[in-house]
Amino acid sequence: MPELPEVETIRAGLERSVAQQSIATVTVSHPRSVRRHPGGPEDFAQALLGRTITQVSRRGKYLWLAFADGDALLAHLGMSGQFRVDRPGDPPPPNTRVEFTFTTADIVLRFVDQRMFGGLSLSGGGAAQPAEIAHIAADLLSADLDWDALVAKIVAKRSGIKRVLLDQTVVSGIGNIYADESLWRARLHYDRPANTLSSSRISGLLEHAQAVLGEALAAGGTSFDALYVGVAGESGYFERSLAVYGRQGLPCPRCGTAIVREPFMGRSSFRCPKCQPRYRVEPSRPSRVEAL
DNA sequence: ACTATATCCTGTATGC
């Protein structure tokens, strides 16, 4: 599942391949992949012709190709989206949904998406930052992150801490894999209410999350299968560094206890039952009212 | 305002 490290790996690969290129042709082979474009697939393709890409940017799990005219092509990979940079004539990978060719580069850019939770859209005036993602918070690797404000926002929430980590309007870029890995490093249970944690504990959790994301990025992301690969089809290799995600029944790398898998928020959560015990509400001590 | 859930989608794995 593409989360921040995977999206950033793809962003960097795209920037190396398509920056300074002008779009020559656009072929949409499945309308769902451009469902957020109001004018439909034909209008989407037509509107992109001749645009020159200046750079490729990212915020959280969104990325966008900025155009010289100030607009942008906004993309989200969803569960299974990929960008592939191929040679013309290379057979298209299965589930290729949109294809681009360029006026000068001898490459074809393909948006591939098996499950089609992802998609592409044209963002008017979005080159610096698309208005469509104004609600997406800064991520833990971004320069404009306000650490203290983030901690304050989290400590005010009553939701389980994992739900908060996954809320892209609080902090962006974290998905199920890195949420579980961060919580394991911080020895926290996923359902512990955020407002039962001290600010320093939350800050520590965020430092762990930042470290996990950075390490995964350095490894090129996490590839479980062919659903996440880089723009040249290469796998990331952070999977071997995962402590808990997908490892139910295997020993916790810290204490040896078997990792468990439990449903939470309609998806799987992985934790060490010994390092990350369920949070118990402190028994409120009988309030002796002195005056009585 | 805040919190939680239903929904979208398809290839793969598992169960009977």
Next chain:
DNA sequence: TGCATACAGGATATAG
């Protein structure tokens, strides 16, 4: 062997 079901989960719409 074949068919049915479960599962993977990011973001959004909707409900409470």
